[in-house]
Amino acid sequence: MIGLAAVIKNPWLGRGFVEDLKPEIRANCSALGELMVKRLTDAIGGAQNIEAYGKAAVVGAEGEIEHASAVIHTLRFGNHYREAVKAKSYLSFTNKRGGPGTSIQIPMMHKDDEGLRSHYITLEMHIEDSPRAEEIIVVLGAANGGRLHPRIGNRYIDLEELAAEKAQ
Numbered sequence: 001m002i003g004l005a006a007v008i009k010n011p012w013l014g015r016g017f018v019e020d021l022k023p024e025i026r027a028n029c030s031a032l033g034e035l036m037v038k039r040l041t042d043a044i045g046g047a048q049n050i051e052a053y054g055k056a057a058v059v060g061a062e063g064e065i066e067h068a069s070a071v072i073h074t075l076r077f078g079n080h081y082r083e084a085v086k087a088k089s090y091l092s093f094t095n096k097r098g099g100p101g102t103s104i105q106i107p108m109m110h111k112d113d114e115g116l117r118s119h120y121i122t123l124e125m126h127i128e129d130s131p132r133a134e135e136i137i138v139v140l141g142a143a144n145g146g147r148l149h150p151r152i153g154n155r156y157i158d159l160e161e162l163a164a165e166k167a168q
Helices: 020-043 063-070 075-085 153-167
Strands: 002-010 051-060 092-097 104-110 120-125 135-143
Touching: 002 020, 002 120, 020 063, 020 075, 020 135, 051 063, 063 075, 063 092, 063 135, 075 104, 092 104, 104 135, 120 135
Parallel strands: 051 092
Antiparallel strands: 002 135, 051 104, 051 135, 104 120
């Protein structure tokens, strides 16, 4: 597993409640997504090596969780990752508020099959001095495989078993 983090200045701070977050999303999120995906795929040896993926954001104490969400929950950011790995499933995520050293969990799932439990994995990381009150940490996670020795099946088997039990 590998994670890549960017620490950015929260572009919505110091302006009170900002109703429309889209101007900053349009101005910044696509370039950030493109840069992060390039660095992450280079680090793992190419997009073709990624089987599981996820994203996360942590906003500092002066920001809103909506600010973290605004960065990662936009197609301008996430589509760079989905397109690079040719994904069919959604990009799993988490976002929260925290201070320096906050534990960041990046939930991941198979890029093509959200029912494949072998790839339900979580990458955990932290940055000792971030996020400061005015920062947002943006993280992408990747794995080149699933868990070792997966034995709990997948969601499709469960659905079949539950249907069979219900039919009895």
